[in-house]
Amino acid sequence: MRTITDIREMQSIAIQLKREGKTIGFVPTMGYLHEGHLSLLSAARKENDVTVVSIFVNPLQFGPKEDLATYPRDFERDSSLAEKEGNDYIFFPSADEMYPVTPSVTAKVQDRTDVLCGKSRPGHFDGVATVLIKLFNIVQPDKVYFGMKDAQQVAVVDGLVRDFNIPVEIVPVQTVREEDGLAKSSRNVHLLPAERDQATALHQSLKMAESAIDEGEQDPQKILARMKEFIKKNTSGEIDYIEILSYPNLKQISRLEGKIIIAMAVKFSKARLIDNAIISVKKES
Amino acid sequence: MRTITDIREMQSIAIQLKREGKTIGFVPTMGYLHEGHLSLLSAARKENDVTVVSIFVNPLQFGPKEDLATYPRDFERDSSLAEKEGNDYIFFPSADEMYPVTPSVTAKVQDRTDVLCGKSRPGHFDGVATVLIKLFNIVQPDKVYFGMKDAQQVAVVDGLVRDFNIPVEIVPVQTVREEDGLAKSSRNVHLLPAERDQATALHQSLKMAESAIDEGEQDPQKILARMKEFIKKNTSGEIDYIEILSYPNLKQISRLEGKIIIAMAVKFSKARLIDNAIISVKKES
Structure with missing residues (x-):
């Protein structure tokens, strides 16, 4: 090399x-x-x-x-x-x-x-x-x-x-993750030990959102509210944003359909972490 | 082809x-x-x-x-x-x-x-x-x-x-010119016959400036004033700009030295023409 x-x-x-x-x-x-x-x-x-x-x-x-x-x-x-x-x-x-x-x-x-x-x-x-x-x-x-x-x-x-x-x-x-789901990032080294444990909540909240969508939830605002509550309850981080947008155009949507991205950034004391999930929302049968 | x-x-x-x-x-x-x-x-x-x-x-x-x-x-x-x-x-x-x-x-x-x-x-x-x-x-x-x-x-x-x-x-x-000095341009076809004759004044004014610099003129403002007067007297066009700048950095200069550009744009009734001269100003002996 x-x-x-x-x-x-x-x-x-x-x-x-x-x-x-x-x-x-x-x-x-x-x-x-x-x-x-x-x-x-x-x-x-x-x-x-x-x-x-x-x-x-x-x-x-x-x-x-x-x-x-x-x-x-x-x-x-x-x-x-x-x-x-x-x-x-x-x-x-x-x-x-x-x-x-x-x-x-x-x-x-x-x-x-x-x-x-x-x-x-x-x-x-x-x-x-x-x-x-x-x-x-x-x-x-x-x-x-x-x-x-x-x-x-x-x-x-x-x-x-x-x-x-x-x-x-x-x-x-595709994003590579730690065993507990935290997305690998150069910035992870700046997490305090307690924050490192809490940081799994980002991925968990995405999984939670995916399940809710699978179960038929169509309102992005309801999903976002649940995710925010979960992050606040389980971490000391400050939510920079959590958004649900169309993908790849990244436009606001009022209803969950087609290809979407759920993405977030959370600020810990010395590291700002990001994570996301891209989901193809099934059509109603 | x-x-x-x-x-x-x-x-x-x-x-x-x-x-x-x-x-x-x-x-x-x-x-x-x-x-x-x-x-x-x-x-x-x-x-x-x-x-x-x-x-x-x-x-x-x-x-x-x-x-x-x-x-x-x-x-x-x-x-x-x-x-x-x-x-x-x-x-x-x-x-x-x-x-x-x-x-x-x-x-x-x-x-x-x-x-x-x-x-x-x-x-x-x-x-x-x-x-x-x-x-x-x-x-x-x-x-x-x-x-x-x-x-x-x-x-x-x-x-x-x-x-x-x-x-x-x-x-x-290098710029290609008509026999009378007018710079070739796709926009020249839009010149009225009288304007076409007048348009040689652009190149003439540049030649005039070059001579003045050769003869030792060091003040850009004096050159510009003479050029503007010449264009106004000899054409019906409206001067968009005549400027003297350093080249290639295109910065304002207060004294003529080094490599400079004298450039202009003149608006005729249906064509806006540009022309310029790049000059290496000789040092004083």
Whole structure:
């Protein structure tokens, strides 16, 4: 496995690989890899000739009050995990390498940003889209792997790729969970022990909602009320949002039908966790 | 020469050409080709294995009060001119093909837009950058050719390519002029006969400015005043702007030194014309 820190070097390697007819599978990450990332890499490994993992904590997608400085970093550990998984290239640029000057052009996400994480993180998805355009141009991937834990990101990236005619395939990969259901996240390390136990309530509340829908509940507001009550009762966290929207368009719905997403963010003392479930609501018989 | 109207077809042809190791030279245009465009195509022809000319009047770069509807169009003539020049592919998509839905992500140009044409055309360069990202992804060019008549566009595109790490080389090509100095433009056909004669004053005023600078004038304001007076005296057009800026950064300057651009836009009854000169100001001896 090779570690590349230089944009031009990574780009010329990628262009050369494409000339040789090799397919490139790409896993963009902010590092501090966990099994969720490794499941993306494993999928990329199976479906492509060459894999690239990028590790870049992108300042552009953090708000001024967000956790850019404290975002966990451990390159040595990441590197050894990626190598064990059979990865070929780690692209690990510095912030100065990626943004040597204030960018004169950025991406502006016009849709799907006024809900879920977009609502409380203005500019977040503009930063995500901007860095992904850069990374796609540098790494030249055929397929790019994203975890469904951040379902809104997958929906935004789907729009980006479609609207800019980027010749890549976006491959969504199911969320990897701890045994007790907590979604794997780099931010989980910041949970206090008591919070770590409580945090299973996020997934439990989603399971509860799924059961209620299975049993015929059609009113999103009733589901949301029950979920909020459950989270409040079982955790010390503060609910940032719980929403039920159509998927992948992320529009408000007044009745549960078709493909929907139930998604939430809960703030614990030093970690804000997200989770979601995407459900195809059965039609009434 | 082949005409392609379908994005996927153009993109797969381009990707296949790249796999074969062919270089692609690309001339993006809004059609109604004139010798200016043909000089771009001729340069592309010389420096690449394959050439692509796109013809697309991009609605995203026209303001609500601008000339989208009346922008001159003549595909048959364009096609025959491009073929004579030895062009390989014309990419000629419809507006519905390029924008089947309102784009969920667009480009936002953050710099170099508050001067020259950007000032009176808010959103214009966002539209230019958005369509160019799309076209670059579809046509996969190695080199892209732009006329220096729209020097601000070249500066913005340079920033776009740098900041998004797009693996293309931008090749600026000198403005082609009529015998009397008028810069070739698709919009020249909309000039009334008397206006056509007057329009040479744009280029003459630039020549006048160059002479004054050669003779040691260092004050941009004095040059601008003389140019404005000349245009007002010799044309019925209305000056949209005349500016002197640093190049390529397009910043205001109080003294003439280094590389500068003198640029102007003048509105005639049915055509708004632009022209410019880029000058390296000699140091005082």
